[in-house]
Structures are given as structure tokens and as C-alpha cells.
Amino acid sequence: MQITGIILSGGLSKRMGTDKALLKLNQTTLMENAIKICQKTCEKILISSDNPAHQKFGYPTITDVYKNCGPLSGIYSGLEKSETEWNFVLSVDAAFVEPDFIKELSKNTFKFDAVIPIHNNGKEPLVSMFNKSAIPVIKNHLETGNLRLHNLINNINCKLFNSQDWVEKYPRIFHNLNSPGDIKIVSK
Numbered sequence: 001m002q003i004t005g006i007i008l009s010g011g012l013s014k015r016m017g018t019d020k021a022l023l024k025l026n027q028t029t030l031m032e033n034a035i036k037i038c039q040k041t042c043e044k045i046l047i048s049s050d051n052p053a054h055q056k057f058g059y060p061t062i063t064d065v066y067k068n069c070g071p072l073s074g075i076y077s078g079l080e081k082s083e084t085e086w087n088f089v090l091s092v093d094a095a096f097v098e099p100d101f102i103k104e105l106s107k108n109t110f111k112f113d114a115v116i117p118i119h120n121n122g123k124e125p126l127v128s129m130f131n132k133s134a135i136p137v138i139k140n141h142l143e144t145g146n147l148r149l150h151n152l153i154n155n156i157n158c159k160l161f162n163s164q165d166w167v168e169k170y171p172r173i174f175h176n177l178n179s180p181g182d183i184k185i186v187s188k
Contacts, residue, residue, distance in 0.1 A: 001086055001106060005038030005045040006062075006078035007031070008071050008126060009054060009092035020177065021054060021092045030177065031057055034092045040099035041106070042088055046081055048074035066142045071126060072149060076138045079130060091126035096172040105129045105161060113137070113156040117163035117174070124163070124174050125149040133157075 009021040009031060021031040028036075031047070035057060038045050045059045054061050062081050066073040075089055086109055088102050101117075106129060108115050113134040117124040126149075137156050141147065153160075166173055 001109070002043045002084045003041060003102075003106060003129075004078075004082040004084045004087045005042035006075065006082065006087050006089050006130075007034045007038065007045065007047050007059075007092055008074040008078075008089065009034075009047060009049045009051070019051060019053070021049070021051070023177075025095055025177070030092050030095055033095050034090055035059065037097050037099060037102075038088065038090060041102040044082075044084065046078050048078045069142055070147050072138060072147050072152065073142060075130060076135065076142060079132050079135050079138070082132065085132050087130050087132070089126060089128050089130055091176065093177045094127050094174065095177055096170065096175055097127055098166070098170055098173060101127075101163075101166055101170075101173065104166075108159055108161050110159070111157070112159045114153070115159045115161050116153055117166075118160040119162070119164045119167045119174070121167075121174075123150065123153060123160065125153060126176075127174060 023030055047054050047059050047061045049061050050063045062077045064073040065077045105115050113131050115129040134156050141152050
């Protein structure tokens with residue numbers, strides 16, 4: 001199965017105070033890190049971003065079709081441009097995702113619209129697999145202002161993939177870097 005990696009990097013980064021994708025973690029920008037994660041399992045990579053500075057990473061950048069609608073719009077825009085049925089969605093600030101985890105998610109796609117990791121602390125729709133079949137429902141959510149990803153999960157044929165074992169093996173697998181303090185802590 002061919003997979004496109006869709007890196008979501010169009011957020012406002014209010015808590016971080018600057019563009020997260022360009023911040024460095026151990027001498028590598030978060031965008032370069034996300035690209036490395038995706039390169040190991042994805043045949044193609046798209047960057048969901050309105051920031052022209054992200055074009056320097058050498059992959060197509062996709063601007064949001066629906067402006068100011070959060071990650072749901074980034075997912076939609078990426079799926080629209082993707083040439084593969086299945087797509088791995090990765091938030092640029094999820095710096096510790098294991099490539100083997102992506103492979104495991106892809107083994108659970110079957111006839112679903114999405115495969116969303118779930119563990120004791122909740123669902124992880126920004127580290128997940130989405131099929132292009134979800135496009136019409138996502139479009140409807142965007143057009144009606146229903147922008148919460150958790151609402152979308154309830155309205156598509158979604159497999160909730162139990163990822164608690166992964167969390168126990170890799171405690172930071174779903175850790176997001178949202179503030180300057182987060183970067184400092186993990187850089188030590």
C-alpha cells in the first residue's frame with residue numbers, strides 16, 4: 001500500500017510564540033524531523049502550510065482551502081491534493097512518532113475512512129491514517145463550521161487503534177511540543 005505523509009504545520013503557534021516547524025530540537029528543525037519520520041514509510045510527502053518559508057524543505061506545500069479552520073482544514077486540503085488513497089497525518093510538533101508505529105497503523109486500514117490511535121489519555125487524530133473516502137464528510141464539517149476533530153471521528157467509519165502498548169514502550173510517542181519550555185525539557 002502506498003501512503004502519502006501529510007505534515008500539518010499551519011497552526012498559529014500561539015503558545016510557542018513563533019513558527020514551530022522552524023524551531024530546532026537537537027540541531028534539527030521540527031519540520032526536518034517530521035519529514036524524516038514520514039520518509040521511512042511514506043512514498044510521498046505533502047506539507048500543509050500557508051507559510052512560504054516551508055517551501056525550502058523541498059516538498060509540495062498545500063495551502064488551506066478553508067482558511068482559519070484549524071487542523072481539519074489542513075487534513076482536508078492534504079487529502080484533496082494527495083495521489084494515494086491512504087495518508088498518514090502528522091502534526092509537525094509530534095516529534096517522537098516511531099516509523100514502526102506508522103507501519104502498524106497502515107496494517108489496520110481495511111475498509112475504514114480513518115485509523116485513529118487511542119490510549120488511556122485519549123485519541124490522537126493528529127498522528128493517524130486517513131483515507132480519501134473521508135473527504136466528503138470532512139468537507140461537510142468545514143462548511144457547517146463543525147471543526148472539532150473528535151466530532152469528525154464520530155461521523156466517519158473510523159477504527160480506533162488501541163495504542164496503549166506503544167505509549168508504554170515509547171512514553172513520548174504522542175508528546176506535542178507546544179511551548180518553549182517543552183523544547184527546553186526534551187532537548188536536555
